[in-house]
Amino acid sequence: xxxxxxDEDVETIRGAADGITYPILIDADHVVTELYxxxxxxxxxxxxxxxxxxxxxxxxxxSDTFRELTGINSETQMDHIRAxxxxxxxxxxxEDAKGAVHDLSSEEEQARLFFRIATRLRxxxxxxxxxxxxxxxxxxxxHDWTVQRAAQPLRGxxxxxxxxxxxxxxxxxxxxxxxxxxGH
Amino acid sequence: MANNDIVMLEGGxxxxxxxxxxxxxxxxxxxxxxxxxxxVIVHDRAALMSGDRVDVTAVASLIDRPAAHDxxxxxxxxxxxxxxxxxxxxxxxxxxxxxxxxxxxxxxFSDHRSKKRLLVxxxxx
Numbered sequence: 001x002x003x004x005x006x007d008e009d010v011e012t013i014r015g016a017a018d019g020i021t022y023p024i025l026i027d028a029d030h031v032v033t034e035l036y037x038x039x040x041x042x043x044x045x046x047x048x049x050x051x052x053x054x055x056x057x058x059x060x061x062x063s064d065t066f067r068e069l070t071g072i073n074s075e076t077q078m079d080h081i082r083a084x085x086x087x088x089x090x091x092x093x094x095e096d097a098k099g100a101v102h103d104l105s106s107e108e109e110q111a112r113l114f115f116r117i118a119t120r121l122r123x124x125x126x127x128x129x130x131x132x133x134x135x136x137x138x139x140x141x142x143h144d145w146t147v148q149r150a151a152q153p154l155r156g157x158x159x160x161x162x163x164x165x166x167x168x169x170x171x172x173x174x175x176x177x178x179x180x181x182x183g184h
Numbered sequence: 185m186a187n188n189d190i191v192m193l194e195g196g197x198x199x200x201x202x203x204x205x206x207x208x209x210x211x212x213x214x215x216x217x218x219x220x221x222x223x224v225i226v227h228d229r230a231a232l233m234s235g236d237r238v239d240v241t242a243v244a245s246l247i248d249r250p251a252a253h254d255x256x257x258x259x260x261x262x263x264x265x266x267x268x269x270x271x272x273x274x275x276x277x278x279x280x281x282x283x284x285x286x287x288x289x290x291x292x293f294s295d296h297r298s299k300k301r302l303l304v305x306x307x308x309x
């Protein structure tokens with residue numbers, strides 16, 4: 001297992017990493033969300049010994065914390081992961097897996113680049129420039145959680161407050177656009 | 185970053201052609217835009233240039249990489265080659281990447297090749 005934090009907050013991630021032995025990587029620039037067309041977390045992929053993606057972007061949970069919102073039973077998902085790890089059972093046929101993830105639109109690509117510029121300006125102490133570029137990124141990809149929600153703590157917005165419900169409502173109204181597959 | 189997967193440039197998109205290879209891994213040569221043994225033919229070289237400077241966003245477009253320019257700060261961000269993501273989406277081939285671990289030490293995804301890998305993207309937000 002390799003965990004990638006789509007996050008710049010190393011100390012918070014470190015606090016949650018106590019006792020964990022698998023690698024935890026920090027992706028402050030959202031490299032992996034660009035390379036794998038990831039639009040929300042958690043997103044899980046199963047990749048075999050030969051670099052083949054046998055389970056593309058999957059909204060899978062390690063606990064039932066969000067069950068009320070998602071309707072997902074994490075234990076069923078964990079069973080799929082264990083079965084693959086032990087005996088190689090695939091959750092999706094290769095035909096279904098192929099084409100399960102839509103490519104990023106050019107707006108979603110651009111949003112990732114402006115997010116990166118915003119993060120850089122924020123680190124350089126240019127709060128105004130950071131905000132300008134975060135807003136540009138969000139306008140380009142308003143339903144992409146790795147853009148809008150990831151920007152919230154960096155913009156001084158509580159990601160678990162009113163802003164979450166606003167985004168969640170807009171996301172539902174947009175038909176829950178997700179680059180990947182959901183369900184058990 | 186390995187393979188210049190993502191790039192951030194200061195000072196706007198117009199750069200000295202001699203700096204192009206450092207920035208993007210591709211150099212402007214008489215035969216075209218070249219990286220190692222591969223060259224892309226440049227049909228309209230003048231369209232890449234502004235005086236004696238080369239426009240990195242135009243070069244990025246030619247090698248199928250996205251680019252964004254914030255005119256106020258003059259920062260230019262260039263994204264990964266789209267081929268890498270298309271390999272994941274269309275061919276189910278996992279693109280490699282290099283990221284720091286919690287101690288800041290770089291790790292390649294490919295360091296774990298020949299094992300089954302569960303790749304989990306998560307966050308604190």
